C-alpha cells in the first residue's frame with residue numbers, strides 16, 4: 001500500500017515522529033498492517049552500524065533487503081533510519097515503484113545543535129546514543145531532502161525542536177490522509193507509483209540470462225563511450241545501436257564512471273524485483289532495449 005521513508009540528522013526525533021505516525025495510521029486504518037523497520041528491529045546498534053563506511057553500507061543493504069521483502073500492496077512500511085544519502089532514498093523509491101505503491105518522505109528538520117544536545121542527554125542517561133565522533137561525521141554527511149526530486153516527494157516536514165510532535169499534529173494528519181485515502185483518478189492528488197521496465201524484474205535465474213544482460217549492457221556502454229569520444233558533443237547526441245533498437249538520446253555528455261554506475265544500478269534493479277507480467281530478456285537485443293529505455297529515462301533528453 002505504501003512506503004514511508006523517515007529522514008533526518010542523527011537524534012533529530014525521527015523515531016518519535018515515526019511512532020506518532022504509526023499510531024495515527026493504526027487508529028485511522030485498523031485493518032491495515034503498519035510496520036516500522038529500524039536498526040533495532042533488526043537487532044543492530046547505532047555505533048556498530050555507523051562506525052565506518054563498510055558497516056554503514058552493510059546496514060543500508062540489510063535495511064533495503066528488509067524493505068524489499070516487506071513492501072506490499074496491503075500494508076504500510078515506515079523505514080525509520082537516517083536515510084541520509086540521496087542515492088539511498090532513490091533506491092527505496094525504486095522499491096516502492098517496483099511494487100506499484102504510494103510513497104512519501106518524512107523529514108525531521110531539527111537543527112544540528114539540538115540533535116547534538118539530545119544525543120548528549122541520551123549518553124548521560126545511558127540510553128542508546130551515538131559516539132560523538134560518529135555523530136559529527138554523520139551530521140556532516142547529511143544530504144537534505146529536496147521535494148523537487150521524485151524520491152523526496154511528497155515531502156512532509158516536521159520541526160521537532162519548535163513544535164511537539166503528537167498523533168494529532170497537522171502534518172501527521174495530512175500524511176495519514178495522503179497514505180490512506182482512496183485514489184481519485186480525476187484529482188490525481190495521490191500518486192501511486194507505477195512499475196516501469198527498469199523496476200520490473202528480469203528473471204535472471206538462468207545463468208544465460210544474467211550473462212546476456214551483462215554482455216548486452218556492456219556493449220551499450222561501449223557504444224556510448226565510442227560515440228562520445230568521436231567528438232559527437234551535444235549537437236549529435238543521438239546514438240544508434242542498430243535498426244531494431246531504440247536510439248539513445250543523451251541530453252548531455254555522460255562519462256564512463258556515470259555510465260558504469262547506471263549500468264550497475266540497472267542490473268541490480270533488473271535482477272532484484274519480481275516480474276509482473278513482462279517476459280524476461282531471452283536475448284541480447286531485449287536486454288539492450290531495456291537498458292536503453294532505462295538510460296533514456298535517467299539521462300535522456
Ligand SMILES: Nc1ncnc2c1ncn2[C@@H]1O[C@H](COP(=O)(O)OP(=O)(O)OP(=O)(O)O)[C@@H](O)[C@H]1O
Nearest residue numbers: 009010011012013014015016017118122160161164
Ligand atoms: N522535541 C523534542 N524535545 C526534546 N527532546 C527531544 C525532542 N524530540 C526528540 N527528543 C529527544 O531526542 C532523542 C532522540 O529522539 P529519537 O529517538 O526520536 O531521534 P532519532 O532521530 O530517531 O534518533 P536516531 O538517529 O538515534 O535514530 C530522544 O532522547 C528524545 O527524547
